[in-house]
Amino acid sequence: MKVTEIFEEKKKTGKPVLSFEIFPPKKEEALKNIDATLERLCDLHPDFISVTFGAGGSAVDNQTVELAKKIKNRYGVEPIVHLTCLHYGKEEISTILHQLRENGIENILALRGDVNPNVPMKHDFRYANELVEYIKAQGDFHISGACYPETHLEAPDAVTDIRNLKRKVDAGVSHLVSQLFFDNEAFYRFYEKTRIAGIDVPVEAGIMPVTNRSQIERMVNICGATLPRKFERVLHKYDENKEALFDAGMAYAINQIVDLIANDVDGIHIYTMNNPKVTERICDGIRNLI
Numbered sequence: 001m002k003v004t005e006i007f008e009e010k011k012k013t014g015k016p017v018l019s020f021e022i023f024p025p026k027k028e029e030a031l032k033n034i035d036a037t038l039e040r041l042c043d044l045h046p047d048f049i050s051v052t053f054g055a056g057g058s059a060v061d062n063q064t065v066e067l068a069k070k071i072k073n074r075y076g077v078e079p080i081v082h083l084t085c086l087h088y089g090k091e092e093i094s095t096i097l098h099q100l101r102e103n104g105i106e107n108i109l110a111l112r113g114d115v116n117p118n119v120p121m122k123h124d125f126r127y128a129n130e131l132v133e134y135i136k137a138q139g140d141f142h143i144s145g146a147c148y149p150e151t152h153l154e155a156p157d158a159v160t161d162i163r164n165l166k167r168k169v170d171a172g173v174s175h176l177v178s179q180l181f182f183d184n185e186a187f188y189r190f191y192e193k194t195r196i197a198g199i200d201v202p203v204e205a206g207i208m209p210v211t212n213r214s215q216i217e218r219m220v221n222i223c224g225a226t227l228p229r230k231f232e233r234v235l236h237k238y239d240e241n242k243e244a245l246f247d248a249g250m251a252y253a254i255n256q257i258v259d260l261i262a263n264d265v266d267g268i269h270i271y272t273m274n275n276p277k278v279t280e281r282i283c284d285g286i287r288n289l290i
């Protein structure tokens with residue numbers, strides 16, 4: 001089923017879409033444990049699960065498609081395959097699209113990706129909108145895209161970033177997933193700007209449950225998300241107490257989601273970090289809202 005149809009079906013229930021992100025583990029050992037992880041995540045009945053794609057690995061033997069196949073065929077949940085394009089040429093992208101078609105995978109999250117300095121660039125695609133156009137011309141896929149409530153780090157300003165986002169949507173993106181954020185007001189302001197710009201596809205709010213301090217510092221560095229003062233205070237207070245910080249991180253994420261749902265968000269996308277314990281805890285906190 002295409003993600004667009006999932007949104008249409010869910011709309012009839014008056015509830016937001018719930019989806020998860022997972023990544024293919026790098027280590028052999030973790031890859032063996034992925035079945036147990038998937039089983040627990042799928043037991044939470046997400047509307048779909050997206051699987052990330054590394055920048056610069058083998059396009060053909062990638063674990064992303066393998067995991068997506070498993071999610072679809074073994075667990076009966078719809079997968080979205082992420083696809084990045086800075087380090088892949090048109091031929092490689094076509095090979096992956098062929099793999100997806102052969103396996104009945106209909107949903108792609110089309111991304112530019114970031115530069116991996118250890119891997120040569122291919123220069124067939126410069127931005128995600130070019131990948132979207134290419135996929136669109138290759139077959140009947142649903143295409144999702146990424147968006148940035150606090151502006152993409154490389155964009156000169158928010159207006160330019162929104163104009164570029166509109167270009168991506170006009171090229172064929174029919175669903176957006178947001179970068180993680182901790183300040184809901186930033187998301188609401190962003191959402192309003194998308195509507196003013198004529199972007200009318202559903203926007204899922206990306207939620208990253210915080211489990212430890214180093215994780216959040218890394219994330220804030222990578223994506224530039226603002227840490228609200230009240231959350232900073234919590235992180236500071238429980239810096240030395242892992243268990244308390246875990247509880248506080250879960251409570252913060254649940255609060256964020258409750259507020260988003262009360263404000264009629266289109267969907268909640270949980271960055272699970274392949275951690276079923278965290279995801280179960282969050283879903284338990286919102287089980288009557290979704």
Ligand code: FAD
Pocket residue numbers: 051052053054055082083084110111112113114126127128129145146147152153154155156160161162164165167168177178179180206
């Ligand atoms: P684009 O939409 O191409 O935008 C990148 C920058 O270029 C922006 O500043 C934008 O304003 C500008 N721009 C866009 N189009 C144009 C244009 N036509 N002309 C001029 N400027 C333009 N990375 C991975 O490697 N693997 C993953 O699986 C992955 N999954 C992700 C999932 C989500 C939900 C998100 C939010 C990010 C993910 N990323 C992933 C990270 C992503 O690859 C980076 O954020 C990357 O820097 C931007 O990708 P994009 O597709 O948003 O780029």
